Structure formats: C-alpha cells, structure tokens
Amino acid sequence: MVTALEPSRHPLAAYIHRLEQGLPMLDNSDQNVMEVIGILKSYGIVLDAYSNNLNYIAKHQFLKLFPFFKYFNGDINVKKLGQFWWHNRINYEYAEYCMKSMFWHGGGGLDAYVDSPEFEAAAKKAIAARWQNNPVMLGLNKLFPDFLLEQTRVMAYYTGLGQFWRVMSDMFLSLSDRYDAGEIKSTSDVTNHILAGLVADAAKPITYSVEIGGEKFDLIPESAGITFLIDTGVPYVEAIFFRGTPFPGIISYNAQARQISPEQSTFTYGALYADPLPIGGSGIPPTLLMQDMRHFLPDYLHNYYMETGRSEQDIRVKICQTFQKSMFCVTSATLIGLVPNGLNPDTLEKQQENRAFFESWMDRLLTSQIHAVNH
16 A cells, blocks of 8 residues: 655645646636637637648748748738738737747757757758859858758747647647537546647657758658657747746846846746736737637637626737636646656655656746636
C-alpha cells in the first residue's frame, strides 16, 4: 500500500490537488463548459486560417524580400484586396506575433535543430538555389552570411507553428462537435478530450521542405526527429501562455527602472496573466485574436454575451475572459500529460516527484488570472 502524501502547503494547493487527480484548474459548471466549448470552437476556426497561412508563407514565400501578398494564400483578386484594405479579414499578423514570440523565447527540439550544423548546411543549399541568378543577393549573403540563414530559421518557425496549430484546430472543432452531440458535459471532459488529442499526436513529425527551381530542399527532414508535442507544443505553451512579451503602451520599457524583467525566463506577460480590460486598445496583439474570434462565435455563446455586461460594447473583453478560461483547461491537459510519473504513481518517491512538478508550475501561476477565472 502506497503512503499518501500530506496535503500541499502551496498557496495554490487546491489547484495542485486537482491536477494530481487529473482534474482541470478551471471550476466545473455548466456556464464554464458552455463558454469554453463556444470559444474553442471559434478559436478552432481561426486557427485553421492561421495554420493555413503560416504553412503557405513557409512553402511559397520562402525568402521573398517583399512578400506584399503573403496573407492571400496565393489567391489575389480585387474583392480580397478590398476586404484587406477595409480590415474585413482575418488578422494574420497575430499568428506572426505568436510565431515571433516562440522564435524569440526558443526552447525545445525545434529551437535546437535550427541552430544545428545539419540545418545550417541544408539552409545554405536552399539559399544558394534561391538566389543563384542574383549576383547582388549572393554578394550580400557573403557580406552578411547570417542574415538569410536567420530568415530561413524564421521560415522553419512559420511552418512549425502552422503544423502545431493544424492539430489544435482539428482538436478544438471535434471537441465542439462532441459537445453538440451531448458527449462533453464538464470541464474534466474538456481537459480529457484535449489530453487525449495531445497524446495521440505527441509523436507526429514536424517536417519542412521547399521547392526551388523544380528541386526539393529538405530543411527539416523527418529524420531530424522533431515532433508535435515536445518540440512545438511545450515551447508554444511556455512562450505564449506563460512568458509572452510586454505590450507597448501598457508597460514601460524603462530598463534602468527595471519595469520589465531583465530575464526572459521570468516574463509573465502570457495569455494566463493578461488583464482582459486593455483588450481593444491600440498596440495590444491579442486584440487581433479577439476581433477574429468574434466573427465565429456560436450562437449560444454570442447570445450569452449579448445578455451580459454591455452587450456588444465590451464583447472583446468578455471574449478574452472566456478565452483565458479555455487556456487554463488547455494548460491543465498539458501539465497532466507531462507529469513525470503519471497520475497513479506506485511509490511515495514518485508521488513526491509529481508534487514537486506541479508545485513548480504553480509557483509560476501565483500572479496569473487563475483566481479571476474561477470567481
């Protein structure tokens, strides 16, 4: 018989005990389930568009100096131009913001691979083929050998995030279908669905190749061993859910006054910490995401928003609050999936390892919105 651990004394002990039982950090209620499912359906539709565009850019806009039409996915016409000029479109800039945040924060196998000699050799071959008939660019590449190489690394992150979001989009849309069919009834059901999806696709390979002049260049071959969960999923959660980047206009960049952390690893500007109230303000990247999601809200969630607060006037703020609820469910699924010894450890030592794992993550959530989403 395994000796049970003493209750945790951590300030967020209640959430640690939930996770140890395989339960999400978000309270279970019919309203929470409705909100989370509804927002994840909208998010899944938006991620489908983001994913398609990121993969298109990586494949078809490889090292283009002036990719004016990169958001058109190859379909350029007067109607789409008008929609873009009037901002009646998907804000793909937010997808790039997430990609650049991942690239900046790094971490995981993808980050290590794009700095490897193997990637550098493959990238240099692709760069030479891309500019083989352009002596000016070849000359510039000799003068600044790291510039195009770095841009190739960015291209790898375009497709890495695009492939990650492809899986997540399908996962969220299938979750909505199951809710509509009456199969999802609690926040635990939500977390279990996401966890099952993460496990099922954990080893899905992330690959990247481009075609130049009829020749294929494998920049990330399957043999590199880059996979969905550990190499893109976990770094995404770290970079976007936890760390993020300070938003201009909301936080001062006065380094001398130390108004932002000097260490990236201690950043707390991610989705789990953000104050929903500034959403809608100029220079706030998540505003673009909330604006995109408002177009695809299911009727039941849109009706709920219309009956609360200020109706349409503060809908982006309400969408952000709901989105944070959903992200705590996704984070719960990720942590439960990564716990070192599973949820039913057979020794006290393994229980203690699990407890230390959860407590280390809860240390980082002390200043998050975890209490706000549950009250």
